[in-house]
Amino acid sequence: MSEMRVLIVDDSSVMRKIVERALRQAGLDSLVVLEAGSGVEGLEALKTNTVQLILSDINMPSMDGLEFLRQMRAQKLADGVPVVMITTESSEEHVKQAILAGAQGYIRKPFTAEQVKERVLPLIAAA
Amino acid sequence: MTQSLRESMHLVSDPANLQSSVEEVFNLMLGVDCQIVTQTTQDPREAETITAVVGFGGLLSGACVFRSGSSTALKIAARLTGMEFTEMDDTVKDAIGEICNMLAGAWKGKVPDLSANCGLSIPAVITGSSYNIHVQAPEFRLHHTYRFDDAAFEVTIICDGLQ
Numbered sequence: 001m002s003e004m005r006v007l008i009v010d011d012s013s014v015m016r017k018i019v020e021r022a023l024r025q026a027g028l029d030s031l032v033v034l035e036a037g038s039g040v041e042g043l044e045a046l047k048t049n050t051v052q053l054i055l056s057d058i059n060m061p062s063m064d065g066l067e068f069l070r071q072m073r074a075q076k077l078a079d080g081v082p083v084v085m086i087t088t089e090s091s092e093e094h095v096k097q098a099i100l101a102g103a104q105g106y107i108r109k110p111f112t113a114e115q116v117k118e119r120v121l122p123l124i125a126a127a
Numbered sequence: 128m129t130q131s132l133r134e135s136m137h138l139v140s141d142p143a144n145l146q147s148s149v150e151e152v153f154n155l156m157l158g159v160d161c162q163i164v165t166q167t168t169q170d171p172r173e174a175e176t177i178t179a180v181v182g183f184g185g186l187l188s189g190a191c192v193f194r195s196g197s198s199t200a201l202k203i204a205a206r207l208t209g210m211e212f213t214e215m216d217d218t219v220k221d222a223i224g225e226i227c228n229m230l231a232g233a234w235k236g237k238v239p240d241l242s243a244n245c246g247l248s249i250p251a252v253i254t255g256s257s258y259n260i261h262v263q264a265p266e267f268r269l270h271h272t273y274r275f276d277d278a279a280f281e282v283t284i285i286c287d288g289l290q
Contacts, residue, residue: 014221061249088232091243109229110155
């Protein structure tokens with residue numbers, strides 16, 4: 001498999017590592033992972049880097065994941081790149097807000113590596 | 128949208144929701160089964176303790192509080208990350224904050240009206256010794272001590288306001 005560049009946006013460095021490990025367990029061995037600790041950092045990363053997949057938390061200080069997604073779409077950063085939200089928020093309203101903001105997938109914490117695989121691989125295949 | 132949780136009080140304060148939330152988080156993220164214990168062989172209030180707090184806001188206000196001794200915190204962080212830890216460094220504190228965050232999210236997710244109308248704060252993590260958390264006249268309080276292997280921890284849900 002060719003190199004897969006992924007941006008993981010989460011204010012928890014532990015959670016970023018867990019998501020990365022889940023992606024590797026899903027079979028994405030040739031990962032190049034970019035990390036951002038907030039939506040602001042995520043936007044900055046996208047201005048200078050190309051990625052094929054974005055995974056973002058929602059509850060983050062300074063700029064949350066939904067605002068990150070809206071700003072990303074408004075600034076036409078990472079156009080057409082699939083975004084999966086990974087969050088503790090699981091209500092239908094949160095899922096709806098994420099989809100309206102432009103997310104293609106939604107994973108609720110806590111999660112298994114298998115759930116990450118099920119949500120992420122079809123998006124990569126379709127991109 | 129439901130504007131009051133009072134009618135769902137029996138669901139919101141159901142102790143089974145806390146139990147299933149702990150099982151879910153620890154089983155999925157750490158691969159361990161937790162049991163409620165009435166008497167712990169290891170006091171969660173050992174010399175150095177760590178407490179993580181995630182606040183609830185909206186139709187319900189209050190907090191989810193996780194507390195353990197340092198040895199349990201190191202074990203949880205190690206299982207969560209696959210790394211080894213010898214002291215409560217920033218990564219351990221981050222890991223415990225995330226555990227508390229997932230417990231709070233899982234707990235409120237058990238009641239649909241709560242899930243939709245109650246927000247979570249960013250986790251706050253406190254380390255130290257010999258401290259207690261006081262809430263005056265809470266609406267309800269759920270509290271259990273759990274154990275996996277030889278590690279013990281406490282999880283408390285405090286509700287101090289319900290609309």
